[in-house]
Amino acid sequence: MKNEFDTDETRVYDQGERAEVEAVLEAADDVYINIDNVSYHVALRGEGMPLICLHGFAEAGDTWDKLNIPGFRLYCVDFLGHGVSDRSNDPVMYQLDTVLRHLYTLIHTLVGHEPYGILGYSMGGRIALQYAAMYEPERLMFLLLESAAPGIEDMAARQARAEADEALAQKIESHSIEWFEAMWSQLPIFETQRTLSPAVQQTIKDRRLSNTPEVLAHTLRGTGQGMTLYVGNQIADLELEILYVSGQLDTKYTEIGQTVFGLCENVAHVIVPNVGHNVHVEAPQTFNDIVNLFLSDYNDKNIS
Template identity: 35%
Template sequence: MGMQPLNYKDVEIGTIAINGVQMGVVELGKPTAATAKLRPTLVFIHGFTGNATSWGALLEHLAGQDMHVISLEMLGHGRSSAPEDPTRYSMEHCQQDILAALQALHIAPGAAILLGYSMGGRIALYTALSGYFRALVLESASPGLAIAEEREQRQRSDEALATCIEDYGLEAFVSYWESRPLFASQEKLSIAQRAKLREQRLHNTPRGLANSLRGVGTGIQPALHQRLNEITVPVLLITGQDDPKFCAIAREMATQLPQAQHQIVPNAGHTVHFEQPEAFETLVRNFTNSVQ
């Protein structure tokens, strides 16, 4: 399960073979035998259209502060495999793949903090039910849709979007994706920042993104509302002030998670780590130090 290096921007992305697929991985600040017990491990799961480098300079900053940082790419994204069968992308398979990757990287149960954004937050929440992690950070995440009719409607919507990706191609889809109201706050970013984000989104494949929607979209995933009380580890919920929908979801989740705190970041929307990176980094670093 050796790493296959690829230099993309300033970060080395590799792949590991797990469960019959390849998973893209960035690993920074790997501890030595002498520092293994001193360095906290953070595992990052990106959002839809993202990849292991979606976190910008955050990974390098945290690694430079004596933290062991691992960023994983979900199926259909970045360098990870893009299977033809949409069911291979399911939430259950995501959990199995993440745990297999961490075992391959010699991360013991209870050693790591899991952090997920948006789609990655939904995956992280489900994966945390395994009991493998010491704490959890969820950025702009949800437990899914509680009402069956809403899940069915969302599945139809995701299928239509997946078909459009396949029919019209990646560039057309990314242009549509960037225009969604959910990302309106990103208009405040510089042209260079938006161009960088677009380039990262285009670092994917149409089949991968389409099947990710079909396999692990919000409509198809299990609703987790009734299981939130099973997650007894500390949880940090992060949302942007300009994203009222997910602020409300996080407030509700905080009432059901046994050890949760909710932080709302000013002047940020759905993608807090990109829109307000310094504030996001401070929240993650302080939370990590508090649970060691």
């Protein structure tokens, strides 16, 4: 699937056009990029090597507001239906192959022919890993994965997860977004978030409430773990460096880090003490320190 959409779906800029695009991206705080008649919102900040930042399910790009990585230009993407990107009611727009194709086009538009990295949390990390494994993009230098799964290897277990995701999607569609937020926030995986400050908890709540039941259902059906291919056996063969970060109290994803990612020589797995699934929100300074240490060999688009 490598670079399959280079000529069919991705616009090829001539030198003059690309210079104009880069000038806009350099000056803007945020941009809207249209792909297949839907608009993606991307917030931009910082200077240096491009870093594409992908949020989790029912989240948005502003989850990365406390991310501080000197020497990098952050492109914080709102997935379709999330944040202030378009909220298409076409389920095809949320299917994995469409999401990956749009991500490829989005990245090409944002960074052109520059080397870049991708940071992804939870669903965003899962999609980033799928993208790296299926497209093998030549200019992708590294992945930063936070609490992300490589898919479900056992076919029976994957089918069971797909059925569970479908049941949840139907339930979400038949309830209000307030019901979803209350239900989602009580999941055991987010238990550690209840110790965060009231202001941070309110910010997380507001992001979840900004979604619609229809979009969340489409997302579950299109890119839920039951619909995601298993790529754990491809991680060691990826020609890029990977940082995998998990919270000590998130035993599920810490085990994934140890048993899948930890076996690969191109992966560094860091377990953060006393936090759960959402490390960058629960321990933002520690997360920044870990990421900056990992990226210390990258400086202004050059690899030392």
